[in-house]
Structure formats: structure tokens, C-alpha cells
Amino acid sequence: MEANQFGKQGWTPERIGDLRGKTFVITGTTSGTGYEAARILLSKGATVMMLNRNPKKSADTIAALKQTLGEKIDVSAIEMDLSDQASVKYAAQQVKASVPQIDALICNAAIAQVPSRVLTKDGWESQMGTNYFGNFTLQALLFPLIEKSKGRIVTVGSMGYDMGLKTIKFDDLNWEKDYTPNNAYSQSKLAQIMSAYELQDRLNASDHSEVKVYACHPGSSRTNLISTNGSFMMKVIFGLMKLSPLTQTAEKGAYPELMCATEPELDPAGFYGPTGRSNWVGAVGAHPIEPHAKDKAISKRLWELSEKVTGIKWNV
Numbered sequence: 001m002e003a004n005q006f007g008k009q010g011w012t013p014e015r016i017g018d019l020r021g022k023t024f025v026i027t028g029t030t031s032g033t034g035y036e037a038a039r040i041l042l043s044k045g046a047t048v049m050m051l052n053r054n055p056k057k058s059a060d061t062i063a064a065l066k067q068t069l070g071e072k073i074d075v076s077a078i079e080m081d082l083s084d085q086a087s088v089k090y091a092a093q094q095v096k097a098s099v100p101q102i103d104a105l106i107c108n109a110a111i112a113q114v115p116s117r118v119l120t121k122d123g124w125e126s127q128m129g130t131n132y133f134g135n136f137t138l139q140a141l142l143f144p145l146i147e148k149s150k151g152r153i154v155t156v157g158s159m160g161y162d163m164g165l166k167t168i169k170f171d172d173l174n175w176e177k178d179y180t181p182n183n184a185y186s187q188s189k190l191a192q193i194m195s196a197y198e199l200q201d202r203l204n205a206s207d208h209s210e211v212k213v214y215a216c217h218p219g220s221s222r223t224n225l226i227s228t229n230g231s232f233m234m235k236v237i238f239g240l241m242k243l244s245p246l247t248q249t250a251e252k253g254a255y256p257e258l259m260c261a262t263e264p265e266l267d268p269a270g271f272y273g274p275t276g277r278s279n280w281v282g283a284v285g286a287h288p289i290e291p292h293a294k295d296k297a298i299s300k301r302l303w304e305l306s307e308k309v310t311g312i313k314w315n316v
């Protein structure tokens with residue numbers, strides 16, 4: 001394996017410079033990696049706009065951040081339910097009315113391991129609808145603001161991309177047959193990662209190549225992910241894992257997304273996360289990604305399908 005480009009300790013937030021004057025939009029900051037990423041960006045002087053589904057939790061998050069960092073931090077929240085296309089569209093309108101440009105959109109929010117098959121308001125399996133189609137629409141609608149600052153889109157994926165079916169189940173995208181929480185979650189994260197590389201290819205082939213798109217993941221981090229939606233059994237398993245050295249803090253889990261949002265000269269073709277055991281923990285940097293995540297025929301087909309079913313045209 002190649003040496004970590006950031007040295008033995010890997011990437012850490014000490015590398016982030018002064019972020020005053022820069023605007024970051026981040027989804028899912030009420031807990032876990034999203035909270036930690038927002039906190040660290042704010043501590044460097046950034047303007048942070050949070051997109052969360054629960055206004056009460058947003059208010060509590062802002063209060064906690066102010067208590068930690070002081071009243072002067074530049075933080076705000078807009079309500080957005082990523083599982084609901086109408087809510088995503090309305091939130092994007094509000095973002096556009098509030099900030100002139102976006103330096104990085106960090107697509108962090110997700111649900112995982114939903115015990116049984118549930119459909120979103122728009123009729124998609126809940127993990128695919130929230131984690132994948134929600135982000136597809138959000139990214140497209142905010143793209144003009146990102147382009148204004150020659151900014152970045154950061155997709156927070158998962159090593160789950162390499163579990164489950166390892167491809168897109170085009171003939172049964174809603175899991176009418178053979179639903180399992182793990183396969184459905186894994187597919188939604190694979191779809192997110194595939195579309196990040198596909199978007200970068202499309203931007204490179206167009207006049208929009210100054211925007212960069214990055215795919216990363218937090219390894220195995222102690223957050224609320226499983227406790228929010230997982231089955232009783234998953235909660236027990238993850239509860240035990242949390243006690244082992246195979247997991248890390250939520251703060252460390254935030255480093256890959258922070259790196260992708262701020263580090264200059266990062267290669268968008270890379271995949272970023274912890275480089276230690278199983279890529280679950282350890283120094284943060286680039287590490288290999290399996291070829292199925294960059295299967296061009298599948299990602300092109302997924303992109304075209306996504307434009308069709310969301311009704312969102314990217315024009316790139």
C-alpha cells in the first residue's frame with residue numbers, strides 16, 4: 001500500500017486554514033460526524049448552514065455549538081427532510097435566498113439499516129430515497145451556487161458500498177423482492193459513491209470542470225446511525241462493536257469529509273477514509289476502491305434513471 005500523503009498520522013483538521021468568508025452547507029448535523037464537522041468548520045471561522053429535518057434538534061445543535069465555541073459563530077439552519085423531494089426542493093430555494101455562494105456542500109445525512117421495507121413519500125425504498133435520490137436532487141439544485149465559488153461537493157459514503165449486492169438492482173430498485181436492511185443500505189451508499197464519480201466525469205467533459213466532487217466515508221464511528229433506525233439486533237451488535245478498537249470517535253469519523261471539503265489539490269478520482277484495519281479506523285487518507293464502484297456502464301445507467309425519476313436535469 002502507498003504511504004499516506006499526509007504522513008503517518010494521516011490527515012487531521014490542523015491542516016485547515018482560516019475559513020473566514022467561506023460558506024459550507026452540510027446536511028445532518030444534529031449528531032455524529034455531521035455535528036463534529038460543523039463544529040470544526042465553525043472553529044476555523046467558516047459560515048455554516050445546516051440542513052436538518054428536525055427544527056427542534058437544529059435549535060439544540062446551534063445552542064450546543066454556541067456553548068462550545070461562543071456566541072459569535074456564524075451558524076444557521078434550514079429545515080430539510082432528505083427523504084422528501086418537495087422538502088429538498090423547498091430547502092434548496094431557501095438556501096439560494098440566503099447565501100450568495102457555497103464553497104462546499106457536504107452531503108453527510110443518511111439513514112441506515114432500516115429493519116423493514118418502507119417507502120418514502122415519493123415512492124422509493126427509504127434508504128435509496130433518502131440517501132441517494134435526496135442527495136441527487138439537492139446537489140443539482142445547489143450546483144449553481146457551488147459553481148460560483150468553484151466549490152466542492154462532498155459525498156459521505158460507506159464501506160457498505162462493498163457489501164450487499166455490489167451493483168444496482170435496476171430490475172427491483174424498491175426491493176419488492178428479497179429486502180434486507182444491509183443490502184438496501186449498501187446499495188444506497190454504492191449509488192451515492194457511483195454518482196459522485198459519474199458527476200465528476202460529466203463536469204470534466206463540460207464547461208463546469210472547476211467544481212470538484214469527492215467521495216469519502218467515516219469508517220466505523222460511534223454515532224447515532226444504528227440507534228436511530230436499526231433493528232434491536234443491530235443495536236446490540238453495534239453496541240458491542242462500540243466497545244472494541246474496531247470503532248473510532250465521531251470526531252475522527254468527520255475528518256474524511258472535512259478533508260474533502262477543505263484540502264487543496266485533492267484528487268477527485270480518489271476514495272478517502274480511514275486507512276487502518278478494514279478501513280474502519282486509523283489515519284485518514286486515500287485508499288483503494290473496488291472497481292464495481294466505478295463501473296461506467298452502471299453509473300451512466302443510474303444517472304440517466306435518476307434524472308428521469310426525479311425529474312431533475314443537470315444540464316452538464
Ligand SMILES: NC(=O)c1ccc[n+]([C@@H]2O[C@H](COP(=O)([O-])OP(=O)(O)OC[C@H]3O[C@@H](n4cnc5c(N)ncnc54)[C@H](OP(=O)(O)O)[C@@H]3O)[C@@H](O)[C@H]2O)c1
Nearest residue numbers: 028029030031032033082083109110158220221223224225
Ligand atoms: N457511523 C458509522 O460508522 C458510519 C459508517 C459508514 C457510513 N456512515 C455515514 O456517515 C454519515 C453520517 O452518519 P452518522 O454515523 O454521523 O450518523 P448519525 O449520528 O445518525 O447522523 C445522521 C444525521 O443525518 C440526519 N438525517 C437522517 N435522516 C434525515 C433526513 N431524512 N433528512 C435530513 N437529515 C436526516 C440525522 O438527523 P436526525 O437527528 O433528525 O435523525 C443526523 O443528523 C452518513 O452518511 C452515514 O451513512 C457512518
